[in-house]
């Protein structure tokens with residue numbers, strides 16, 4: 001739990017927020033902080049409470065317990081109009097009967113600026129999001145990507161403390177989405193606005209966020225920068241939600257530096273041990289971390305953790321091949337091991353169904369999730 | 374460490390209370406609006422209805438008699454017959470209106486019949502006139518001195534050697550024809566919506582599988598509109614079951630519930646028996662409405678999100694057949710209006726056939742004449758304006774505000790109730806409620822003088838009765854339009870610190886303007902034509918056109934009565950034209966932002 005002092009230093013701070021809808025717990029003791037200018041991403045499967053968390057930060061929904069601070073002020077009970085935040089919704093919610101410029105100026109006019117100055121500022125904002133000269137068009141006359149940016153300009157019009165984006169790119173097609181990812185990120189950096197983005201697209205989270213809050217069933221599972229989240233997933237769920245991960249049944253032999261694995265034992269780092277599901281002990285390694293060598297080859301880089309394997313199938317994926325391997329010495333209930341090798345290496349090894357290979361688990365890339373911890 | 378916590382808590386507390394008051398201001402403001410809607414519906418729907426129900430348990434002298442009125446109704450054949458009569462005529466009228474309305478709607482949605490716009494407008498013609506006129510025109514056609522009965526003033530005799538033909542209009546026959554006519558437009562509307570919603574892909578699939586035309590009709594078309602058919606059935610049934618105008622004119626001695634209520638109240642001054650019969654009229658109506666509501670709710674859950682609209686190809690034989698049918702029905706309506714016009718112009722039917730505007734003078738007749746007409750015009754205009762505000766306002770508040778969910782739900786349910794209330798029931802309930810000098814609540818021995826007593830016999834009460842009588846349809850129209858707006862508009866506007874009124878005036882109302890116009894038009898036309906809601910509420914110094922028609926007909930002044938009907942029809946036609954101009958002007962303006 002975050003301490004009071006720390007919370008008041010962060011730009012945005014959420015403390016122990018709980019939210020129930022009837023009997024259903026949508027958020028269970030959610031806490032996080034965001035520093036000024038940071039981009040935080042709420043990531044998680046559908047229905048895990050991301051939108052609810054965002055709406056509570058916005059003041060569109062009120063928490064049953066817990067508090068929200070912006071700039072050290074307790075805004076827990078303030079409605080959205082008193083929180084100085086900008087929101088971009090998944091649907092963009094652009095007013096259909098107002099032009100792009102009128103949409104952007106909507107908040108400016110009611111904030112008491114003159115009409116002319118509002119219009120000027122609206123055009124500035126539209127230029128800022130890369131849409132100069134479209135001010136006179138109606139939303140229906142704009143492409144999805146343009147609409148998205150108009151919504152962004154409208155949200156930024158009052159220079160909000162916090163920008164909230166709910167699945168901002170999910171309504172766009174793949175090409176535009178990838179382009180807009182970097183655009184939004186660039187803009188966010190330039191403006192230095194503290195941003196919270198909700199997404200269930202892991203790639204979007206990994207590429208855009210400074211920090212990711214991984215959620216599941218209304219709880220925060222892990223709060224870490226994207227690379228750390230990918231390299232050091234705190235739970236099996238975190239490991240499998242981002243990228244792919246092999247989970248192999250292992251045996252806790254009481255030695256923090258070794259685990260039993262079928263007929264062999266493998267070396268692991270002491271720091272590789274993390275808490276897993278109760279009553280289990282699992283080795284975990286990402287497919288791209290498995291090293292594949294020709295049978296009998298001696299590799300000085302990888303001293304230990306060499307396993308005999310046979311290729312059960314291989315699948316061409318462009319730059320790489322995805323191999324499904326049977327581990328010869330693995331335990332009886334061992335699922336097939338998935339390993340990615342570059343297309344070049346696969347060609348050199350002359351891989352085909354049934355071929356024998358060595359699968360090496362580099363010790364620093366192995367994770368252990370044990371229920372007993 | 375402890376003192377830091379303490380200091381923090383104090384700071385928090387004061388800030389919290391400050392924030393709380395800000396939040397409350399907006400919340401209470403919205404709450405006040407929701408409360409206003411609640412009071413409006415409670416005072417104008419719930420309380421009068423309660424008054425009517427309790428009145429039915431008393432006798433003429435005001436003594437409590439329990440269910441005695443009802444036992445009397447069910448034991449006296451003369452009284453009870455009106456219930457079976459009402460059932461009989463409404464079921465029979467529905468049996469005509471439903472297939473005809475279905476065929477007409479089918480032609481306009483599933484064939485490429487030319488002139489769809491004209492036919493669509495023609496189908497609405499019966500709504501422009503009060504149902505009294507349906508009866509009057511029938512009298513001019515099939516009555517004792519009717520065109521058909523008398524063989525077209527002897528022309529048939531001269532040309533074909535046939536004398537007239539008497540269909541025995543007065544009684545069930547006349548009521549059934551008039552009610553079928555009256556029910557046709559709504560049946561057609563409901564079914565054309567249902568037919569145009571069916572998914573074209575189903576037909577493509579069926580054709581690809583080689584199903585015959587008849588099989589496709591039986592297995593796809595009919596099931597696809599079954600909810601529409603059920604809804605059309607109930608709407609047709611209710612409108613025939615509760616109508617007062619047509620049976621009053623052509624019913625003769627054939628008594629139905631609606632005319633019975635009138636006779637009990639106006640003829641015998643037996644208000645409590647009137648109330649009891651009202652309750653008997655109300656129960657089947659409310660049940661039909663409830664059944665329809667439940668079925669429709671189930672339907673909306675089953676509609677596919679992305680249906681491909683069906684577009685009929687060209688099929689000359691089918692389209693020609695469709696044209697003949699639509700032209701025939703339209704011709705019937707034209708003849709109907711034409712006979713009305715002709716009858717209003719003929720000097721002395723059927724003896725002196727010179728045309729003139731003598732009957733439009735109204736000087737020699739009772740009923741109020743032009744004063745009544747202008748009162749109706751004013752009433753319709755006020756109802757249109759106030760109806761827009763109240764029906765759209767209620768839908769807006771209940772749909773878009775998120776505060777006080779319980780109260781909003783209560784108001785939404787009350788908003789649906791008026792649809793189940795026949796006009797006579799509303800009128801009678803309003804007599805009891807607004808004419809009462811005060812209410813004594815015996816349980817706590819309290820007497821409250823009626824603050825609304827002053828409304829009795831005023832234009833305001835007439836308008837209010839129309840607002841409630843036509844509330845539900847308009848409320849649902851507004852609700853549908855509002856539901857099409859993104860729910861996040863409110864959130865966006867709030868996040869930009871704009872008050873909700875700004876969003877309402879700048880976005881919500883402009884986008885919903887077509888629906889608002891439709892509501893205004895609907896209120897105007899219905900208020901112009903309604904008889905049942907106002908017949909108990911008008912006063913001698915505040916005559917109303919539709920009531921004047923009824924009174925002139927009673928006095929035997931049939932020609933001036935139909936002349937007054939023609940004035941109403943022409944007024945409604947003008948309103949229709951204005952509405953058409955307004956919407957097409959609006960479309961031009963909105964095209965800019967709805968199309969690329």
Ligand SMILES: Nc1ncnc2c1ncn2[C@@H]1O[C@H](COP(=O)(O)OP(=O)(O)OP(=O)(O)O)[C@@H](O)[C@H]1O
Pocket residue numbers: 021024026044045046047048049050051052053200
């Ligand atoms: N107003 C509400 N009433 C009842 N339940 C709600 C309400 N809002 C959200 N929920 C429930 O709370 C849970 C979390 O909802 P939320 O919208 O926060 O999920 P999400 O993580 O944003 O999911 P998605 O990725 O599908 O948008 C869901 O199971 C949802 O059904």
Ligand SMILES: [Mg+2]
Pocket residue numbers: 050051052
């Ligand atoms: Mg969501």
